[in-house]
Amino acid sequence: MQDKKARFDLSAKEGLSLLGETPLVAETPEELLDDETTPIARFFVRNNGLLPQPVDDAESWTFTIDGEVERRLDLTVAQLKCRFPQKTFRMVLECGGNGRSFFEPEAEGNPWTHGGVGCAEWTGVSLGDVLREAGLKETALFTGHFGADPDKHGSHERQAMSRGVPIAKALEEHTLLVWAMNGEPLPFIHGGPLRLVVPGWPGSLSQKWLTRIWIRDREHDGPGMTGLSYRLPIRPLPPAYRLPIRPLPPGSNGQGIETRILESMPVRSIVTAPADGRRYPEGTRSIEVRGAAWAGDDDVARVDVTVNGGATWTEAATTLPRNRYDWVRWHASLTLPGNGYYEIVARATDSQGRAQPFRAANWNPNGYGCNVMHRVAVTVGPEV
Numbered sequence: 128m129q130d131k132k133a134r135f136d137l138s139a140k141e142g143l144s145l146l147g148e149t150p151l152v153a154e155t156p157e158e159l160l161d162d163e164t165t166p167i168a169r170f171f172v173r174n175n176g177l178l179p180q181p182v183d184d185a186e187s188w189t190f191t192i193d194g195e196v197e198r199r200l201d202l203t204v205a206q207l208k209c210r211f212p213q214k215t216f217r218m219v220l221e222c223g224g225n226g227r228s229f230f231e232p233e234a235e236g237n238p239w240t241h242g243g244v245g246c247a248e249w250t251g252v253s254l255g256d257v258l259r260e261a262g263l264k265e266t267a268l269f270t271g272h273f274g275a276d277p278d279k280h281g282s283h284e285r286q287a288m289s290r291g292v293p294i295a296k297a298l299e300e301h302t303l304l305v306w307a308m309n310g311e312p313l314p315f316i317h318g319g320p321l322r323l324v325v326p327g328w329p330g331s332l333s334q335k336w337l338t339r340i341w342i343r344d345r346e347h348d349g350p351g352m353t354g355l356s357y358r359l360p361i362r363p364l365p366p367a368y369r370l371p372i373r374p375l376p377p378g379s380n381g382q383g384i385e386t387r388i389l390e391s392m393p394v395r396s397i398v399t400a401p402a403d404g405r406r407y408p409e410g411t412r413s414i415e416v417r418g419a420a421w422a423g424d425d426d427v428a429r430v431d432v433t434v435n436g437g438a439t440w441t442e443a444a445t446t447l448p449r450n451r452y453d454w455v456r457w458h459a460s461l462t463l464p465g466n467g468y469y470e471i472v473a474r475a476t477d478s479q480g481r482a483q484p485f486r487a488a489n490w491n492p493n494g495y496g497c498n499v500m501h502r503v504a505v506t507v508g509p510e511v
């Protein structure tokens with residue numbers, strides 16, 4: 128039954144690669160992320176459990192804020208729309224495991240390439256405005272997010288996923304309670320009628336089918352918050368030390384290691400044109416390449432492209448983001464010395480000077496935050 132529903136929902140999607148059916152997980156091939164605003168039909172899907180019951184009346188969907196607040200609030204979508212200032216921001220939503228398949232040896236989890244990401248226009252209200260109405264107590268330190276979806280065995284007793292953020296992140300203007308995506312009512316598969324969007328941080332914080340935000344006096348401990356979930360080994364060296372050292376030998380089980388929760392996602396770029404495998408006519412000496420880049424909480428400082436394994440780089444032209452957490456689009460003309468096989472590689476650098484690595488660095492058992500450079504192979508002239 129659940130399986131049928133899952134398949135039905137993916138039929139509204141165009142060209143996604145299925146990574147798992149139950150729970151439903153599908154990513155977007157990089158060349159389909161060529162739009163400034165990712166169309167809903169191309170937006171990736173990540174579920175950790177089964178789907179909840181769809182509802183007929185989105186306006187009466189209710190969610191609760193309770194815990195360390197002066198007043199518990201039970202608000203419908205209709206009330207959210209009229210009681211708080213509405214905001215629309217274009218923002219990147221990216222799975223914490225995006226890029227995981229490039230880790231060697233293989234890390235635990237869905238084998239995302241670079242397509243566990245999309246950038247949509249999200250409309251809603253700032254969670255902070257609603258939290259201020261509830262009145263945060265001094266003991267309010269963390270959020271805990273709850274959705275209506277049962278876990279992957281169909282149990283409503285256990286949350287499929289329940290993560291949370293420090294109060295400061297919850298109070299950022301761009302952390303939204305969202306009911307519309309690209310100007311349309313938020314689709315069911317993306318969490319409609321109501322979801323959170325917590326930009327810049329792992330997508331798992333952006334709770335779909337939102338029913339409750341529990342304000343807590345300590346770090347939240349729901350599924351997805353404990354053990355090795357969304358955690359990275361702590362680097363033994365100060366952050367200024369930028370060599371690609373590995374705090375954990377690849378393949379280790381991670382037992383007994385010190386970890387921290389993954390917050391901001393690392394800088395990443397993708398090549399969205401040409402598509403991997405494209406062939407150009409013999410004699411082509413100049414090609415146009417373009418793509419997107421984003422950097423979690425940070426800004427993209429520059430994007431560089433190479434066709435010779437990094438021997439020389441061409442700086443790409445980048446667009447200005449519309450608002451914080453929007454991605455930048457980039458393009459460049461590359462000169463080719465002759466016919467043959469080339470690999471186009473893009474490298475983004477954030478405003479703190481951190482660039483993407485050539486090889487997957489920072490291996491960790493659950494495979495988070497792999498931001499290795501994206502590589503696209505093309506050929507000029509006949510097959511050799």
Ligand SMILES: Nc1nc2c(c(=O)[nH]1)N[C@H]1C(S)=C(S)[C@@H](COP(=O)(O)O)O[C@H]1N2
Pocket residue numbers: 170171172173174175176220221222223273274275276287288316317318329330331332333334335336
């Ligand atoms: N209720 C609920 N919300 C959820 C999830 C989930 O399984 N259940 N998955 C999370 C994860 S891991 C990601 S990456 C994003 C994906 O959002 P999307 O399916 O709209 O692309 O939703 C997040 N919100």
Ligand SMILES: [Mo]
Pocket residue numbers: 173221222223224329330331
């Ligand atoms: Mo995710």
